[in-house]
Amino acid sequence: MEKIFSYQQLYQFTHAIFTGIGCNNNDATTAAEALLAADLRGIDSHGIARLTGYVRLWEAKRINPLPQIKIVHETPSTATVDGDAGLGLVVAPFAMQVAIEKAKVAGTGWVSVRNSNHFGIAGYHAMMALPHDMIGIAMTNASALVAPTFSIERMLGTNPIAVAIPADKQPPFVADFATTTAANGKLELLQRKDAPAPLGWVQDKQGNPSTNANELKHGGTLLPLGSDREHGSHKGYALGSIVDIFSAVLSGGSYGPWVPPFPAYVPMPANMPGTGLGHFFGAMRIDAFRPASEFKEHMDNWISRFRNATPATGHDKVLIPGDPERETEAIRIAEGIPVVDSVVDELNVLGEKFGVML
Amino acid sequence: MEKIFSYQQLYQFTHAIFTGIGCNNNDATTAAEALLAADLRGIDSHGIARLTGYVRLWEAKRINPLPQIKIVHETPSTATVDGDAGLGLVVAPFAMQVAIEKAKVAGTGWVSVRNSNHFGIAGYHAMMALPHDMIGIAMTNASALVAPTFSIERMLGTNPIAVAIPADKQPPFVADFATTTAANGKLELLQRKDAPAPLGWVQDKQGNPSTNANELKHGGTLLPLGSDREHGSHKGYALGSIVDIFSAVLSGGSYGPWVPPFPAYVPMPANMPGTGLGHFFGAMRIDAFRPASEFKEHMDNWISRFRNATPATGHDKVLIPGDPERETEAIRIAEGIPVVDSVVDELNVLGEKFGVML
Numbered sequence: 001m002e003k004i005f006s007y008q009q010l011y012q013f014t015h016a017i018f019t020g021i022g023c024n025n026n027d028a029t030t031a032a033e034a035l036l037a038a039d040l041r042g043i044d045s046h047g048i049a050r051l052t053g054y055v056r057l058w059e060a061k062r063i064n065p066l067p068q069i070k071i072v073h074e075t076p077s078t079a080t081v082d083g084d085a086g087l088g089l090v091v092a093p094f095a096m097q098v099a100i101e102k103a104k105v106a107g108t109g110w111v112s113v114r115n116s117n118h119f120g121i122a123g124y125h126a127m128m129a130l131p132h133d134m135i136g137i138a139m140t141n142a143s144a145l146v147a148p149t150f151s152i153e154r155m156l157g158t159n160p161i162a163v164a165i166p167a168d169k170q171p172p173f174v175a176d177f178a179t180t181t182a183a184n185g186k187l188e189l190l191q192r193k194d195a196p197a198p199l200g201w202v203q204d205k206q207g208n209p210s211t212n213a214n215e216l217k218h219g220g221t222l223l224p225l226g227s228d229r230e231h232g233s234h235k236g237y238a239l240g241s242i243v244d245i246f247s248a249v250l251s252g253g254s255y256g257p258w259v260p261p262f263p264a265y266v267p268m269p270a271n272m273p274g275t276g277l278g279h280f281f282g283a284m285r286i287d288a289f290r291p292a293s294e295f296k297e298h299m300d301n302w303i304s305r306f307r308n309a310t311p312a313t314g315h316d317k318v319l320i321p322g323d324p325e326r327e328t329e330a331i332r333i334a335e336g337i338p339v340v341d342s343v344v345d346e347l348n349v350l351g352e353k354f355g356v357m358l
Numbered sequence: 359m360e361k362i363f364s365y366q367q368l369y370q371f372t373h374a375i376f377t378g379i380g381c382n383n384n385d386a387t388t389a390a391e392a393l394l395a396a397d398l399r400g401i402d403s404h405g406i407a408r409l410t411g412y413v414r415l416w417e418a419k420r421i422n423p424l425p426q427i428k429i430v431h432e433t434p435s436t437a438t439v440d441g442d443a444g445l446g447l448v449v450a451p452f453a454m455q456v457a458i459e460k461a462k463v464a465g466t467g468w469v470s471v472r473n474s475n476h477f478g479i480a481g482y483h484a485m486m487a488l489p490h491d492m493i494g495i496a497m498t499n500a501s502a503l504v505a506p507t508f509s510i511e512r513m514l515g516t517n518p519i520a521v522a523i524p525a526d527k528q529p530p531f532v533a534d535f536a537t538t539t540a541a542n543g544k545l546e547l548l549q550r551k552d553a554p555a556p557l558g559w560v561q562d563k564q565g566n567p568s569t570n571a572n573e574l575k576h577g578g579t580l581l582p583l584g585s586d587r588e589h590g591s592h593k594g595y596a597l598g599s600i601v602d603i604f605s606a607v608l609s610g611g612s613y614g615p616w617v618p619p620f621p622a623y624v625p626m627p628a629n630m631p632g633t634g635l636g637h638f639f640g641a642m643r644i645d646a647f648r649p650a651s652e653f654k655e656h657m658d659n660w661i662s663r664f665r666n667a668t669p670a671t672g673h674d675k676v677l678i679p680g681d682p683e684r685e686t687e688a689i690r691i692a693e694g695i696p697v698v699d700s701v702v703d704e705l706n707v708l709g710e711k712f713g714v715m716l
């Protein structure tokens with residue numbers, strides 16, 4: 001069961017909690033907007049459902065509520081940012097803004113970030129580029145749940161990639177996806193319903209195919225996009241690896257099996273080779289390649305041609321990346337955001353602790 | 359059946375053919391090296407087996423053997439290149455070199471290319487960045503064989519992505535993959551053996567799952583990486599789309615279903631929205647983010663940690679992207695390159711036409 005809340009209700013609560021852990025007003029605003037973008041866009045696993053988790057990381061002193069976020073190295077088109085253990089929800093918009101400013105001058109901007117934490121949904125940060133007539137790119141590593149092809153060991157996170165591309169009359173193209181067959185949030189939905197997972201999402205701890213949605217609790221692993229070697233899992237493994245390397249080996253963050261875990265009760269890995277999570281951001285000015293108006297007309301043409309591609313039997317239309325999330329956002333702004341009861345209960349406990357009412 | 363040739367034999371023959379169609383000596387050298395990199399690395403579908411196809415495109419006046427390749431627009435970190443309908447095998451190294459030169463000054467370089475043709479394997483161009491202590495990125499669109507999720511229409515090519523990342527004592531990380539479940543070359547191998555394809559590689563013209571390796575000859579389509587919606591094909595579709603947009607909508611090339619076909623007997627699409635194929639290249643100077651020696655030490659650590667990840671039962675080791683191709687290259691340099699008889703026959707016909715002996 002679930003309750004419906006207006007965006008404003010969730011926003012005020014979230015802002016108050018971030019203020020409660022010691023964020024200043026600006027950072028609490030930035031963090032609440034970034035976090036709730038997930039709930040608006042229907043990616044419920046990454047929104048307010050994680051608020052308690054962020055607070056636990058603060059309690060464990062793994063999140064610094066008043067970070068001094070700094071550019072530690074730069075060139076005309078690049079920067080390396082140290083997030084000072086801040087909320088990824090605050091560090092990421094800072095770094096993406098640096099990429100945008102670089103792009104204004106150099107044509108493109110590329111920022112690798114270390115010493116950060118979970119940043120919510122990648123798509124939100126990539127979309128910051130759109131009002132500037134820029135293409136936005138965002139990615140992050142995450143704690144290890146995924147086994148490389150031919151392995152049973154947790155070596156990579158679900159390491160998402162987002163790419164946002166502006167159009168003219170058409171809405172923008174916004175791809176935002178985990179580099180695994182299915183994101184962990186999808187497994188959590190199945191666990192709640194006690195339903196099996198499709199073959200190809202997880203393997204058991206010996207590496208056998210499994211349909212148990214709870215397999216990760218028994219030492220199993222998520223599978224890279226492609227599921228198995230025959231269906232291209234080496235490509236998903238390569239994509240997840242590229243995200244890991246761009247986000248953390250470039251910046252000096254921690255990578256692979258050494259990425260700090262999101263659950264605060266899980267001990268930090270021993271011998272970490274870098275500090276905190278890593279992210280990677282890019283901004284490319286459209287008119288660094290061709291006039292923006294020309295590009296956006298062609299994007300309109302691209303989008304409408306693909307939207308009108310012949311559908312397969314049983315399907316009425318072909319979707320453009322970003323369509324489902326945009327449709328959900330329109331509905332949720334109008335009708336409110338559903339939050340499942342177990343999350344509402346957790347938020348109420350959190351609210352009591354900080355003297356805030358949901 | 360197959361014959362074994364030394365690299366030098368294939369090189370001299372290929373160089374002579376490219377000279378035969380009117381390339382100057384420099385371009386013929388560049389093109390032969392780029393093309394045969396595929397044969398050396400074991401990607402036989404993209405190497406000398408395609409030489410006859412390139413010549414047919416020249417005969418159809420779709421390839422200009424003496425192109426004036428030009429930068430038509432640029433900023434400190436970007437350029438748009440017009441390939442003047444040249445061989446992609448010549449245009450791509452030119453454009454990648456522009457990206458490298460930009461990166462030397464601005465930290466990174468990004469080049470979108472229009473009016474080009476097939477460029478061989480993406481990995482070859484990405485690897486040009488490695489000796490400069492840069493990360494190299496290469497991608498290209500290609501003629502449409504792939505249906506988006508929920509569709510049965512050919513809208514995208516196999517649109518490969520390559521990313522090459524330098525290490526220190528370890529060999530470099532080199533990922534190079536089609537954004538489909540399986541590249542078309544893999545289907546051709548099965549066709550030759552009259553073997554079925556795994557489910558999830560192709561669908562028939564109604565959109566039903568199929569194991570017929572010849573399905574494309576009957577109006578079927580290749581499937582994006584992920585195979586079906588449940589296994590993440592919308593992610594493969596998004597990746598292929600991003601390659602298409604970066605390569606051709608940014609540059610002014612032709613995109614989606616309008617990409618010029620490789621087989622010269624297939625008529626050009628009507629109402630093309632741009633000129634020729636498109637590519638996209640990137641070069642990122644490592645020390646634009648952190649000292650190159652530090653990064654490369656951590657890449658060594660990343661690579662050896664992943665190579666030593668616990669293997670699944672039945673597998674003896676975990677591979678790093680680029681391992682299989684590098685191993686094949688070492689063997690083929692030492693022992694020669696096998697070419698199947700049907701390709702040898704084609705090459706002999708080609709050789710007769712140009713007065714060159716294989």
